Amino acid sequence: MVAHPAAKDEHPAFSGTGEMGNLIRRFDWSKTPLGPISDWPQSLRTVTGMLLLSPVPIVVLWGADGIMIYNDAYSVFAGERHPQLLGSKVREGWEEVADFNDNVMKICMAGGVLSYENQKLTLVRHGEPEPVWMNLDYSPVLDESGEPAGVIAIVVETTKSVLGQRRLRESEGRFRALTNATSDVVYSMSADWKEMRQLDGRGFLANTESPRIAWQELYLFPEDREYIQSVIDEAIRTKSVFQLEHRVRRADGTVGWTSSRAVPIFDESGRIVEWFGAASDITQRRQNEEHLKLVVHELNHRVKNNLAMIQAIAMQTFRKNTDLKDAQMRFSARIVALGQANDLLTGERWAGASLRGAVEQAVRPHCPEKDRCVIEGDDVTLSAKTALALTLAMHEMATNALKYGAWSNSSGKVSVSWSTYLKDGAKRLRIEWREEGGPSVRPPDQRGFGSALIERGLAREVGGEAKMEFLPDGFVCRIDASESVYASR
Amino acid sequence: MTLRILVVEDEMTISLLVEDMLTELGHEVVDLAMRLKQAEEMAATFDIDLAILDVNLDGHKSFPVADILAARGIPFVFATGYGAAGIDPGYQQWPVITKPFLIDDLRRAVELLAPPPAAA
Numbered sequence: 001m002v003a004h005p006a007a008k009d010e011h012p013a014f015s016g017t018g019e020m021g022n023l024i025r026r027f028d029w030s031k032t033p034l035g036p037i038s039d040w041p042q043s044l045r046t047v048t049g050m051l052l053l054s055p056v057p058i059v060v061l062w063g064a065d066g067i068m069i070y071n072d073a074y075s076v077f078a079g080e081r082h083p084q085l086l087g088s089k090v091r092e093g094w095e096e097v098a099d100f101n102d103n104v105m106k107i108c109m110a111g112g113v114l115s116y117e118n119q120k121l122t123l124v125r126h127g128e129p130e131p132v133w134m135n136l137d138y139s140p141v142l143d144e145s146g147e148p149a150g151v152i153a154i155v156v157e158t159t160k161s162v163l164g165q166r167r168l169r170e171s172e173g174r175f176r177a178l179t180n181a182t183s184d185v186v187y188s189m190s191a192d193w194k195e196m197r198q199l200d201g202r203g204f205l206a207n208t209e210s211p212r213i214a215w216q217e218l219y220l221f222p223e224d225r226e227y228i229q230s231v232i233d234e235a236i237r238t239k240s241v242f243q244l245e246h247r248v249r250r251a252d253g254t255v256g257w258t259s260s261r262a263v264p265i266f267d268e269s270g271r272i273v274e275w276f277g278a279a280s281d282i283t284q285r286r287q288n289e290e291h292l293k294l295v296v297h298e299l300n301h302r303v304k305n306n307l308a309m310i311q312a313i314a315m316q317t318f319r320k321n322t323d324l325k326d327a328q329m330r331f332s333a334r335i336v337a338l339g340q341a342n343d344l345l346t347g348e349r350w351a352g353a354s355l356r357g358a359v360e361q362a363v364r365p366h367c368p369e370k371d372r373c374v375i376e377g378d379d380v381t382l383s384a385k386t387a388l389a390l391t392l393a394m395h396e397m398a399t400n401a402l403k404y405g406a407w408s409n410s411s412g413k414v415s416v417s418w419s420t421y422l423k424d425g426a427k428r429l430r431i432e433w434r435e436e437g438g439p440s441v442r443p444p445d446q447r448g449f450g451s452a453l454i455e456r457g458l459a460r461e462v463g464g465e466a467k468m469e470f471l472p473d474g475f476v477c478r479i480d481a482s483e484s485v486y487a488s489r
Numbered sequence: 490m491t492l493r494i495l496v497v498e499d500e501m502t503i504s505l506l507v508e509d510m511l512t513e514l515g516h517e518v519v520d521l522a523m524r525l526k527q528a529e530e531m532a533a534t535f536d537i538d539l540a541i542l543d544v545n546l547d548g549h550k551s552f553p554v555a556d557i558l559a560a561r562g563i564p565f566v567f568a569t570g571y572g573a574a575g576i577d578p579g580y581q582q583w584p585v586i587t588k589p590f591l592i593d594d595l596r597r598a599v600e601l602l603a604p605p606p607a608a609a
Contacts, residue, residue, distance in 0.1 A: 297571070301545065304570030305500060308588035312506035385547050389501040456508070457501035460523050484524055 018072045021052050023083060032067050032087050043143045047152060057157075060141065062150035066090035066105050077157055079125055096129065097121050104138050108151040114138040118158050133162040182278065189262065189275040193232050197274065204258075204281045206251045219248050221255070239264055239272060245282065257286040306342070310335060316449040330399070330449075337362065337395035341388045352487025353387035355380050355429075359416050362394035366402050367414070377418035380429065386485040389461040390431075396450030397433050397477060404444075405435045405475050412438030412474070428464070429481040435474035443470040461485075492516045492538040492603055497528040497554060498568070499546045503588070507541055507568070510592045514599070525549040532557040539603055541595075544569040544576065552577055564602035566595075 030036045034044070044062055051058040051071045059070035068090055075082040081093065090105070091098040100121065107114055116136040122129045135156045143149035179186045179200070187199035187208070196215035199208040205219060212218070216225055224247050235242035242262040250256040262277030317331045340361055344353050356379040367373035382390070394416070398407075406412030418431040435441075444451075451468065454477060459466040463482035469475070494516050498504040501523070508518045519537050522528035525546045532540065532554045540558055542551050542565050558565050565583060569575050572587045584598040 301570040301575070304572075304588045305503070308506070308570065308590075309500060309502045311589040312502040315506055315509065316502075383547065385499060385501075392502065452505055453501065456521075457505050460504070460521055461501045463524065463527070 018052065020070065020072045020075055020086075023086060024048065024052070024069060027087055029087065033063050033065060034067055034087075041143050041149070043141060043149060047141050047150070051152070057155045059153050059155060060150050061090045061101075061105065061153065062141075064105070064109065066101065066151065068093055074155060077155060094123070096124050104153070105151060108138050108140045109148045111140055111148050113140070118162050132157060132159045134158055183280070185258070185279040185281075187262070187277045187279065189277065191264075191272040191274060192236065193275065201251055202281075204250060204256065205248060205279075221247055221249060235262070235264075236272070239266075242275065242277065248279075250283075256281060256283040258282060306338075309338060313338070313449075316452065320446070320448055333399060334392070334395065334449075337392060338388075341391035344391065345384045345388060352381045352383055355382050355387070355390070355418065355431075358382065358387045358391045359394060362391045363398050363414070363416060366398035366407065368402075368407050372407065372411075372413045374413065374415035374417075376415065377431075378420075380418075380420065381487045382485050383487045386461060386481075389458055390479075393450075393454050393458045393466070394433070396453055397475075400450060401435055401438070401475070404439075405441070406438035409437075409439055412436065426483045427486075428483060429462075429479075429485060431479040431481065433475075433477040433479075435476070438474050440472055441470050441475055490603070490605055492599065493519050493536065494599075495519050495528075495531055495535055495537045495540040496521045497523075497532075497540060497546070497551055498543040499523045500543070503543075507595070510595050511541070511599075513592065514596050516599070523547075525551065525553070528554045529557060532561075532563075537563060539563065539599060540565040542567050544571060550577075552580065555580055555583070566598040566602065568595075 025037070029040075034040060037045075040048075044060070047060050048069050051060060051069070054071055055073055057071065057073040057077045059068055059074050061068060066089055068085055068088055070078070070086065075085075078085050085093045090101045094101055104114055114136070115138070116134070118133045119136050120131055120133050123132050124130070125132075135154075135158055137154040138151055140148035141150040141152050183202060185200060185202050185205050188197040189195070190197060190211075194213065196208050196212045198211075199205065199215075201207045208215060208218075216229075220228060228244065228246050231244045232242060241264075242260070245257060245259045248256050248258045258279045259282045260277060260279035262275045264272040265274050265276055267273050313334045314331060317334065318327050341358070344357055344361055356375065356377065359375055363373060363375065398414075401407040401412075401414050406414050413436055415434050415436075416431070417434075418429060420427050420429050422428070454466045454468060458479065462479060463484045464480040466477065466479045468477050494511055496504060496507050496511070496518055498507055498521065504521050504523065508521060511518050519535055520531055522531050523546070528542075528546065528551060540554075540563060542554060542558075544551055544567055555565060555567075567576055567580070567583055567585045568588060568590065569585065570588045573581075573585045576583075576585055584601050586594045586598050
């Protein structure tokens with residue numbers, strides 16, 4: 001900056017300290033349309049003196065060209081353009097916003113005023129176009145003749161606060177998106193939890209849109225309230241997270257379960273101002289747990305029952321056999337048959353089992369050749385219990401056939417057939433086990449487990465009869481079952 | 490003393506076991522019911538001193554049978570894989586034996602309800 005000797009403090013035309021006061025006084029204004037300061041009209045001197053005293057960024061755009069005179073605060077805003085900007089034409093000094101300033105000059109030089117709040121402009125800063133926001137106030141400066149001779153502009157950059165607010169909005173938006181993205185119920189509570197301020201129920205719970213005092217009546221069941229309140233009191237007392245799985249009254253009035261967690265929000269002095277919470281719907285999980293408990297209970301019962309069955313089989317097998325080795329073999333085979341029957345039932349989830357499946361499973365493994373075993377009948381679904389009993393009985397008959405009956409020679413056959421028939425309107429089931437082609441048969445001297453199982457057990461199980469006949473041509477067992485043997489589900 | 494006993498048990502092999510155990514203890518098994526309806530009919534009409542009741546009869550609880558017996562003044566023992574926890578609150582004065590059980594468990598439960606003359 002070359003100081004003009006003529007301007008050197010000879011004209012106390014305006015007071016004003018700071019860098020700009022000195023710069024303006026020393027500037028060679030003779031090269032501008034304004035001419036040397038000594039020639040300036042009083043109006044320009046007055047406005048220059050005024051802006052130099054102001055801490056607010058102010059610029060005067062004088063004459064039709066808008067020659068720029070500004071203060072220290074404005075020089076900060078001008079950045080790297082300062083000090084070259086001083087004395088330049090506004091449309092050239094701010095080339096990138098020349099159109100904007102052209103409009104300002106036209107309006108204000110015609111006596112108008114302009115005011116912009118958070119006006120966005122793109123200014124070149126550090127060599128790069130950059131968006132900035134400003135509060136801009138323009139008004140004309142009248143000369144001695146009372147006509148507009150220049151424009152005074154108060155220029156306050158608001159970029160920081162605009163961006164700050166924008167970040168805050170974005171942050172709020174993200175927060176809203178987060179609370180919308182989660183399927184959790186979101187709620188807020190007063191510091192003492194006496195008032196629910198808001199709850200977004202997500203269809204799980206009823207909404208609370210304005211503060212509600214009686215929220216416990218709405219959401220909690222009377223018998224749960226004392227305990228839940230004690231957990232709330234503890235969280236308030238220790239200023240720590242509230243966390244609890246508890247029952248809730250759902251939006252449809254039914255009982256549900258929620259996993260609720262709320263954090264305290266503190267003021268500067270560390271006092272709780274409110275609580276912010278999220279509660280997820282764990283009703284299904286709770287129901288599953290309850291169901292699992294039932295299943296485990298039922299499983300325990302079945303295990304006990306199975307142990308009792310094994311006990312029964314052991315007692316029957318070992319009491320009547322004097323040959324220990326034979327008894328052990330029979331016992332093992334019976335346990336295996338019981339195990340396989342369980343598989344058959346588990347496959348049908350204990351709802352019932354196929355008669356054909358049960359027969360096939362009990363009989364086939366013992367059959368010496370494929371064509372020495374004939375299984376005939378339209379399949380029916382039996383209750384799980386009947387299928388199990390029938391499997392055990394068939395196992396007994398199959399092992400007997402192998403040892404003494406039709407399968408003990410090289411050509412005998414076993415046929416298992418069944419059919420349903422109506423009697424007094426009830427659909428009964430007849431099953432026949434028939435052996436032929438085996439060695440000649442005579443009734444056994446002693447009745448074993450198989451006989452007891454069939455004649456005493458199976459007959460009752462099927463609610464009918466089970467008759468064993470040791471005919472000369474071969475062993476025959478006829479089972480006449482009542483309607484009760486079919487699966488009810 | 491020979492007691493006339495009704496056995497209600499839906500599992501075939503177990504029913505044979507209970508029957509054999511009771512016979513061995515010197516009692517007479519009058520009959521064996523495997524279904525609820527059948528058990529109710531027998532409980533209502535049979536001339537018996539005592540009953541052994543399985544709790545779960547093919548998915549149905551046997552408590553209605555217990556009610557019929559109690560109304561007739563006939564004592565009974567519950568035999569169940571659920572244990573005492575599987576007995577409804579109204580029936581907790583009756584002895585429970587948990588499956589599987591020993592012949593002595595059965596004997597003690599029966600004697601609790603029908604003490605032998607020597608011990609009475």
